[in-house]
Amino acid sequence: MTSGVIEIEGLRKTFHSLRRGRRVAVDGFDLLVEAGQVHGFLGPNGSGKTTTLRALLGLVRADDGRMRVLGANAPEQLPQVAGRVGAIVESPQFYGNFTGYRTLRLLALAGGVPVARVDEVLAQVGLADRGDERVKGYSLGMKQRLAVASALLKRPELLILDEPANGLDPAGIREMRDLVRSLAANGVTVLISSHILAEIQLICDHVTIISRGRRVTAGPVVEVLAGFDHNEHLVRVDDLDRAEELLLAAGLTVTGHADHLVVSGVPDPTTVSRTLGEQGVWVRELTPLRPDLESVFLELTGTPAHPGVPRQVDGSTPPGQPTTDQEIDLGMRGVDA
Amino acid sequence: MNLIRAEVERLSARRFVQLMIVLLMLAFGVTAATTLAGSHQPTAVELAAAQRQATANIRGMELEHARCLARERGEPFRDDPGLYLPSDCSELDPALQDRLPVAADYLTGVFTFTRQAEPLLYFLVAYLVLFGFLVGASYIGADLNSGGVVNLLLWRPRRLTVLGTKLGTLLGTVLTVSVLASLAYLVTFWVIAQIAGYPGPTNAAFWAELGAIWGRGLTLVLLAAAIGFAIATMGRHTAAALGAVAAYLVVWELGGRIVLQILEVARPDQLMLASYVGAWLAGEVRFWDSTACRTVTSGYCDGSYTLTWQPALVVLLLLTAGLAASAFALFRRRDLL
Numbered sequence: 001m002t003s004g005v006i007e008i009e010g011l012r013k014t015f016h017s018l019r020r021g022r023r024v025a026v027d028g029f030d031l032l033v034e035a036g037q038v039h040g041f042l043g044p045n046g047s048g049k050t051t052t053l054r055a056l057l058g059l060v061r062a063d064d065g066r067m068r069v070l071g072a073n074a075p076e077q078l079p080q081v082a083g084r085v086g087a088i089v090e091s092p093q094f095y096g097n098f099t100g101y102r103t104l105r106l107l108a109l110a111g112g113v114p115v116a117r118v119d120e121v122l123a124q125v126g127l128a129d130r131g132d133e134r135v136k137g138y139s140l141g142m143k144q145r146l147a148v149a150s151a152l153l154k155r156p157e158l159l160i161l162d163e164p165a166n167g168l169d170p171a172g173i174r175e176m177r178d179l180v181r182s183l184a185a186n187g188v189t190v191l192i193s194s195h196i197l198a199e200i201q202l203i204c205d206h207v208t209i210i211s212r213g214r215r216v217t218a219g220p221v222v223e224v225l226a227g228f229d230h231n232e233h234l235v236r237v238d239d240l241d242r243a244e245e246l247l248l249a250a251g252l253t254v255t256g257h258a259d260h261l262v263v264s265g266v267p268d269p270t271t272v273s274r275t276l277g278e279q280g281v282w283v284r285e286l287t288p289l290r291p292d293l294e295s296v297f298l299e300l301t302g303t304p305a306h307p308g309v310p311r312q313v314d315g316s317t318p319p320g321q322p323t324t325d326q327e328i329d330l331g332m333r334g335v336d337a
Numbered sequence: 338m339n340l341i342r343a344e345v346e347r348l349s350a351r352r353f354v355q356l357m358i359v360l361l362m363l364a365f366g367v368t369a370a371t372t373l374a375g376s377h378q379p380t381a382v383e384l385a386a387a388q389r390q391a392t393a394n395i396r397g398m399e400l401e402h403a404r405c406l407a408r409e410r411g412e413p414f415r416d417d418p419g420l421y422l423p424s425d426c427s428e429l430d431p432a433l434q435d436r437l438p439v440a441a442d443y444l445t446g447v448f449t450f451t452r453q454a455e456p457l458l459y460f461l462v463a464y465l466v467l468f469g470f471l472v473g474a475s476y477i478g479a480d481l482n483s484g485g486v487v488n489l490l491l492w493r494p495r496r497l498t499v500l501g502t503k504l505g506t507l508l509g510t511v512l513t514v515s516v517l518a519s520l521a522y523l524v525t526f527w528v529i530a531q532i533a534g535y536p537g538p539t540n541a542a543f544w545a546e547l548g549a550i551w552g553r554g555l556t557l558v559l560l561a562a563a564i565g566f567a568i569a570t571m572g573r574h575t576a577a578a579l580g581a582v583a584a585y586l587v588v589w590e591l592g593g594r595i596v597l598q599i600l601e602v603a604r605p606d607q608l609m610l611a612s613y614v615g616a617w618l619a620g621e622v623r624f625w626d627s628t629a630c631r632t633v634t635s636g637y638c639d640g641s642y643t644l645t646w647q648p649a650l651v652v653l654l655l656l657t658a659g660l661a662a663s664a665f666a667l668f669r670r671r672d673l674l
Contacts, residue, residue: 015672054672054673054674057490057491057494058490058494059487059490059491059672059673059674060672060673060674061670061672075494078494079493079494079495082491082492082493082494085491087491089487089491092484092487092488093483093484094483094484094485094488095351095479095480095483095485096483097351097352098350102350105346106343106346106347107343107488107489107492109339109340109342109343109346110339110340110343110344110489110492110493111339111492111493112339150488154492
């Protein structure tokens, strides 16, 4: 493994509870985040994301595995680098009767950060005018902004954000995206865990996907998506049956749908239009179907919705076990799974 | 040092602490006002009459003692019907009494400092013990519950240092509040005695005894704060400390005492924490053991025994140290979710 800002190898964590028994949260998970990356960390609910981040930050004791943050072994040497790491972990909570300003001021005092920095970060997250209000009056989105402000207080080299867009309105999500981009442009390495996959695709250059405590894929977003590009095209014609017949006769793989066809394994779309056009079937629509992070995520974690079947938390499928009627072989599809 | 400053500010800014201090001042004010309203400075005539009554009572005690001694020597003495003379005349010896009647005992409607200082101080200590316990429990309980500890650990990932600083801050703050409150309290009542009452005969022994109660009271306040803090740390919640104390009082001090009496266990008070609290605060406490004289069929049997402050201090220190050590050990290894 090359040296990175965050290195996790073989992380394992099992929770034991009298009521719920034994639950494996993280099962041999690996993660590598290199300097300057904006790294997306994805996984279904209960897949082990937050446990991983908590273990990395010394809040949860790992059962096994090796973790390093900014070159320091975690959690033993965390105090040496804590001043360079800003983090929020899951929905952060604050003492409701303190104002936003006081909350940050106390953290700044405890961390030896100049108190003047508080006003700067409040302005940076859009709470400049609301800093003197009690936190209990804040909306979820405002609390989230306050949490991000607390992480920014230290001018971190590494920013770990667990669900930073939780509770944010669309404008807030865009502001958060701009903030992360500007931090990344200034050399801050960012690790973001989120469920908003479109956001991750927009702001992250690398991604790691976890399911049932294990990494199922990791790498640059472009490469991960490319690994799932099956050269599929959506085709709409007036006579679907005739078109399907012609395309199958031409040796192409075709899946029929109610109002369109999906043709797979066709690098060049002109093959489709030429095959149909030569036989007098005119194409009304020919659209390439590019995979997005959401479809990759759902495929890899085996969590697409099934009509009429309520999905359970972390109802994902272990790698290698197909759950959908498409019989996806996850082990083969993953970039480096 | 920064962490201590931050924690002092965090503790003093807490609503609950402020509320408890307001309640303390309210109780203080009401007590002082009613004392002031119900007292007057004794006139020379009142003082002289009270002094005469005290002298007469001392004379009466001396006469009783003299009669008893005369009976022992077999000399004739004037016998009053209904006069009880004990077999041991030292019981009547005025020189061996805890205290002799003084003029202040016979002043009505007059606040006498030397008579009232001790009960007033016990009242204040009782309030401060409650204050220390509740503030200690809520300080860490609310912080664990609101995510404040997790936020702090992200900045200072040294668990024992953080918890130790919190405990140190708590004890320092509680001690400061207790010292200031008790000094203000005693000085206020001393001034009331000077301007609208009677200070009473003060001497070195009086001040030494009052000082000893004050010192032991403050120690008890600190122990209560540490116990509240430790139990709430172990239970992760303020309510854990309140529940533990309520459960102890109901199950052991009440239920256990009844069971011990049914089983006729010797010296049951020795097994109750309340006995040691009382012994520590008062210097010593005398208990009567109903089982001690069961086998004595004739003659005098003294079934009483005494608990002094020394073993009481050992018991209270061991209990507090044990709870604090358990809390630190648990907090060091605990997963913070």
